Amino acid sequence: MVAWLPSTQARGPRPLRVLTSFALIVATLFGPACNDATAPNSLVPSPSFIIVSGDDQTGTAGKELPEPLVAKATTSGGAPIAGLTLFFVVTHGGGKLYAGGGVTNSSGIVQDYWTLGPVAGAHQAVQVRTVNPTTGVKKSHGNFTATAVAGPAAIIKLSAGDGQTAFTRALVPIKPAAQVTDALGNGVAGVSVTFAVAAGGGSVSGATAVTNASGVATVSAWRLGRAPGTNNNRLTATKTGLTGSPVTFTASAKFGMRVAETGLYHGCGLSAGNDVYCWGWNGFGQLGEGGLAATYLAPVKLANTTLLPTSIHPAYIHTCMRLPTGKVWCMGDNSAGQLGTGTFTTPISTPVEVQTTQTFTRIAAAYATTCGLTSGDVLWCWGYNSTGQFGNGNTTSSGVPEVGGGGISFKSVALGTSHACGRTAAGPTWCWGANGSGQLGNATFVGNASPVLVSGELVFTSIELGSIHSCGLVASGKAYCWGANGSGQLGDGGGTDANSPQPVLGDIAFTQLAAGEAHTCGITSTGVAYCWGDNANGELGVGTTGAPVFVPTLVAGGRTFSAISAGTSRSTCGVPVGGGHPFCWGFNPLGQLGNGTTTSSALPVAVVTPPIP
Numbered sequence: 224m225v226a227w228l229p230s231t232q233a234r235g236p237r238p239l240r241v242l243t244s245f246a247l248i249v250a251t252l253f254g255p256a257c258n259d260a261t262a263p264n265s266l267v268p269s270p271s272f273i274i275v276s277g278d279d280q281t282g283t284a285g286k287e288l289p290e291p292l293v294a295k296a297t298t299s300g301g302a303p304i305a306g307l308t309l310f311f312v313v314t315h316g317g318g319k320l321y322a323g324g325g326v327t328n329s330s331g332i333v334q335d336y337w338t339l340g341p342v343a344g345a346h347q348a349v350q351v352r353t354v355n356p357t358t359g360v361k362k363s364h365g366n367f368t369a370t371a372v373a374g375p376a377a378i379i380k381l382s383a384g385d386g387q388t389a390f391t392r393a394l395v396p397i398k399p400a401a402q403v404t405d406a407l408g409n410g411v412a413g414v415s416v417t418f419a420v421a422a423g424g425g426s427v428s429g430a431t432a433v434t435n436a437s438g439v440a441t442v443s444a445w446r447l448g449r450a451p452g453t454n455n456n457r458l459t460a461t462k463t464g465l466t467g468s469p470v471t472f473t474a475s476a477k478f479g480m481r482v483a484e485t486g487l488y489h490g491c492g493l494s495a496g497n498d499v500y501c502w503g504w505n506g507f508g509q510l511g512e513g514g515l516a517a518t519y520l521a522p523v524k525l526a527n528t529t530l531l532p533t534s535i536h537p538a539y540i541h542t543c544m545r546l547p548t549g550k551v552w553c554m555g556d557n558s559a560g561q562l563g564t565g566t567f568t569t570p571i572s573t574p575v576e577v578q579t580t581q582t583f584t585r586i587a588a589a590y591a592t593t594c595g596l597t598s599g600d601v602l603w604c605w606g607y608n609s610t611g612q613f614g615n616g617n618t619t620s621s622g623v624p625e626v627g628g629g630g631i632s633f634k635s636v637a638l639g640t641s642h643a644c645g646r647t648a649a650g651p652t653w654c655w656g657a658n659g660s661g662q663l664g665n666a667t668f669v670g671n672a673s674p675v676l677v678s679g680e681l682v683f684t685s686i687e688l689g690s691i692h693s694c695g696l697v698a699s700g701k702a703y704c705w706g707a708n709g710s711g712q713l714g715d716g717g718g719t720d721a722n723s724p725q726p727v728l729g730d731i732a733f734t735q736l737a738a739g740e741a742h743t744c745g746i747t748s749t750g751v752a753y754c755w756g757d758n759a760n761g762e763l764g765v766g767t768t769g770a771p772v773f774v775p776t777l778v779a780g781g782r783t784f785s786a787i788s789a790g791t792s793r794s795t796c797g798v799p800v801g802g803g804h805p806f807c808w809g810f811n812p813l814g815q816l817g818n819g820t821t822t823s824s825a826l827p828v829a830v831v832t833p834p835i836p
Contacts, residue, residue: 270304271297272351272364275332284343284371285407291334292320292367294351296327303331309351310361316340316347316371324351343373343409373438374405376414379465382439385472386454389447390479390802392425392496399472400441401460403434410438416462421471423456424448446496447476449524451832478832483798483805485739485790486537488813492522492798492805492830497531499544500524500833503815507540508572509555515572520814520821522833526573538588538638539791544574549582551595559591560622561606567622579603579624589638589688589791594627596636602628602645610641611672614655618672629655629674639688639738640791645674650682652695660691661722662706668722677705678723689738690791695724700732702745710741711773712756718773727755728774739789745775750783750800761825762793762809768825780827782806790815797827804829 277292292311296304304327311324311333317340325333339347349367354360384399403414414434418427429443440460447456454473461469480492480500489503489510500522501510508515513526530552532544541555541562552574553562560567563577581603583595591607603624604613611618613627628636631653633645642656642663653674654663661668664677681703683695692706692713703724704713711718714727731753733745742756742763753775754763761768764778784797784806794809794816806827807816814821817830 270307271299272309273297274351274365274367277334277337278367279369281370281372282339283374284339284405284409285341285374287336287338288369291336292349293332293334294365296331296333303327303329305329305331307331307353309333309353311335311337311367312350312352313337313340314348314350314366316342316345316369318347318349320349337367337369339369339371341407341409343371343405343407345371347371373409373411374407376403376411376462376465377406378404378408379416379460379462379467379470380404381470381472383441384445386474388475388477390495391447391449391451391476392494392498393447393479393802394495395445395447395474398441398443399445399458399460400439401470403438403440403462403465410434410436412436412438414438414440414462416440416460418442418445418458418460420445421457421459423450423474423476425456425458427458445472445474447474449494449498451476451478477803479803480798480805480830481802482535482786483796483807483830484535484537484788485792485794485796485807485815486542487539487790488792488815489537489542490788490790490794490796490807490815490817490830491535491537491542493532493535495802497533498524498528499530499532499535501537501542502817502830504813505572507556507570509537509540509542511542511554511572511574513573515570518814518821520817520819521831522817524833530574534586536586536588536593538593539590541588541591541593543577543586543588543593545583545586545595549584549598551577551583551586551593553577553588553593556591557622559607559620561588561591561593563593563605563622563624565622577605577624581624585635587636587638587643590640592638592643594636594638594643595624596633600632600634600648601626602631602633602636604643610657610670612638612641612643612656614643614645614653614672614674616673629653631674635686637686637688637693639693640690642670642688642691642693644677644686644688644693646683646686646695652677652681652683652686654693657691658722660707660720662688662691662693664693664705664723666723679703681724685736687736687738687743689743689789690740692738692741692743694727694736694738694743696733696736700734700747702727702731702733702736704738704743707741710757711771712738712741712743714743714755714773714775716773718771729753731775735787737787737789737795739795740791740793742789742793742795744778744787744789744795746784746787746797750785752778752782752784752787752797754778754789754795757793760793760810760823762789762795764795764808764825764827766825768823778808778827780806782827796830804832806830
């Protein structure tokens with residue numbers, strides 16, 4: 224039996240307060256009995272119960288509410304009932320009462336004090352009950368309810384995003400988040416938390432975050448640093464004065480590239496954060512690392528690490544890259560003006576900006592020529608133009624960008640050794656330059672310094688050019704090639720040059736093609752890679768070297784690729800699905816496979832991790 228505190232007795236020094244705001248809860252108790260309205264626990268005819276005050280309060284979780292709970296018992300005529308025991312029982316929220324009820328005083332009043340449960344936002348309730356002294360039956364007469372809110376911020380702790388792994392210079396997949404709570408673990412909203420990189424050299428976006436309704440502050444983004452390693456990146460979340468501050472997040476960085484492109488005897492790639500790495504021959508400074516060292520068997524980073532291009536294009540002995548601003552920077556040989564500096568100079572081993580006011584949406588580079596397309600689909604070219612690669616009707620080289628393309632608007636452009644092709648928005652493809660092997664595809668073998676329409680009325684979704692052959696994909700994924708075919712690079716089953724597009728044999732739907740010196744490769748929507756053509760140095764990746772292969776053949780090793788590039792040095796590189804180390808195969812006398820050796824390989828080998836930093 225609970226011992227009840229009479230309502231006329233105050234708890235400690237706290238005075239009794241009876242409020243006059245009423246919320247009516249009426250219930251009929253027991254049934255007819257004697258008319259004595261003052262006898263304790265007697266049966267009273269048709270009593271009523273009123274919650275006088277203390278209902279619907281808001282208070283701090285785990286703390287006592289500011290106002291007591293006050294209930295009143297009356298007769299049906301409104302007269303107070305004294306001496307009646309009322310029970311106050313916590314039914315929701317896990318809080319506690321000081322006394323648990325009491326006996327009504329001469330005014331019919333009982334009051335108690337309610338300490339809320341520990342969980343903010345939870346439904347909290349206290350029920351008013353009586354017990355029939357004869358039958359022992361309990362009866363409910365209404366509820367006090369309250370809302371618990373979090374107390375002052377006291378603790379900061381990890382919420383999400385710790386212990387992740389991502390590629391170097393990539394964003395971690397889960398945004399780090401810290402939670403601020405009160406002493407009972409309830410989230411506290413509206414608290415500013417400061418995030419900062421503590422190790423690894425990465426970067427953070429949204430360094431100051433405010434906690435949400437659950438007390439969680441989430442950083443906008445965390446990009447890891449350049450160095451691979453286990454738990455070598457650290458991020459802190461700080462709120463001064465809170466227990467647990469600062470919170471530390473760790474992440475491991477692994478080396479990988481999202482782009483890998485091949486040139487003559489060198490290759491270049493971009494990390495997830497668009498850092499530039501190049502490898503292979505550097506006799507003309509085409510790796511952009513600041514010197515003219517003969518070769519690098521492993522990737523080296525660009526001398527100017529502030530340049531973070533969106534695309535990179537290694538050619539014969541120069542390399543160009545496009546920045547997010549649309550500006551183009553180049554490095555390497557400049558004897559034909561292919562760097563776009565306005566001069567024909569000795570090699571430049573650090574990137575220099577192309578001298579033009581134009582900005583470009585995409586660029587291409589091959590042999591000693593560079594071209595770019597503006598947002599208005601206008602073609603500009605610079606460098607070598609001895610066979611009409613600019614498509615401007617003449618064969619004069621230029622050290623600065625000149626308008627080319629014969630006034631035709633192009634959506635994409637590709638360059639070969641001595642010819643170029645462009646795809647229009649409407650679908651037709653045009654080519655210009657040298658045509659000794661039929662690489663212009665206009666059913667002749669006559670070159671032209673102005674664009675000529677590729678025959679066959681095919682509508683290509685993409686075009687790729689090798690040294691002296693051309694290829695394109697139609698919407699179905701079917702591949703067509705034309706031009707030189709002495710090594711079977713057209714994939715039509717023969718070895719005869721073709722001056723108009725020929726279907727590549729096999730029922731294979733490709734999503735991307737890559738054309739090299741005398742071989743061609745393609746990948747499907749599932750990342751499966753096929754190659755065909757010259758295989759003297761293993762550039763097809765089929766596990767053997769030797770005679771040309773005249774039809775698409777599966778690249779060995781079972782890997783899948785998201786992108787593929789065929790170089791003019793009889794080598795091939797691919798970026799695996801999901802990123803990571805690129806794989807290269809084929810000719811490797813100057814380290815163009817990037818695997819730390821000069822040994823050629825007929826199977827894909829991984830580009831090694833560069834020495835970082």
